[in-house]
């Protein structure tokens with residue numbers, strides 16, 4: 001079964017977690033416990049919660065990097081374990097915490113295979129807010145990256161690296177976008193994503209609630225369970241809850 005089989009059933013993608021549990025090898029307890037929820041096609045979901053609650057594990061399961069211990073993950077009704085991993089990856093654009101910047105040109109870092117669609121490439125640079133910086137470079141998009149490995153290359157700041165990964169994800173234009181804790185200019189990146197992803201389904205992980213408040217729905221995680229869900233405006237009304245506590249703790253940064 002391939003990505004095309006999933007997509008022909010209807011693009012964009014709907015995701016279903018059906019009683020998913022996951023235990024890391026050699027761990028004594030499950031990291032995710034009987035987790036069930038759905039993401040509607042085109043819906044933007046924010047995942048928040050304390051450290052170690054299981055958010056990154058959920059994202060890794062969703063894109064097929066790890067397989068559930070029990071339960072089913074379905075995309076447009078298709079169980080993802082019936083798909084080849086490489087096929088599964090075609091369904092996702094990802095911006096993950098562990099940055100992957102390669103010692104090749106800016107363009108080659110963003111465009112991975114096939115002919116370059118120049119118009120699309122220019123648009124992605126602009127959407128990721130990299131266009132002005134790239135224009136200012138002598139070699140423009142042909143500038144090599146990673147100074148330590150390439151003579152004459154440039155190094156990116158943390159924020160620029162994040163934006164480059166965003167541009168790569170946008171260029172790939174897969175039906176599901178996953179962002180795991182973009183650290184820099186975070187809420188800006190999130191806001192942009194919300195505008196530009198259109199019919200793309202998206203899952204964002206963030207420790208900063210200011211970023212997630214633009215999601216259609218927020219899932220609050222605690223110890224492998226979803227303990228609250230709703231839009232930011234509803235969740236902040238629920239006084240004394242985990243979301244409220246996280247919000248209060250961070251509110252000083254937003255006012």
Ligand SMILES: Nc1ncnc2c1ncn2[C@@H]1O[C@H](COP(=O)(O)OP(=O)(O)OP(=O)(O)O)[C@@H](O)[C@H]1O
Pocket residue numbers: 024025027031049050051052053054055056057058
């Ligand atoms: N490779 C691994 N092997 C064993 N245990 C792991 C592994 N990765 C994560 N865990 C454990 O699974 C639990 C959930 O981790 P996970 O990274 O999914 O949480 P998180 O909510 O994303 O945390 P954070 O907000 O700190 O990034 C933690 O207790 C962690 O120690």
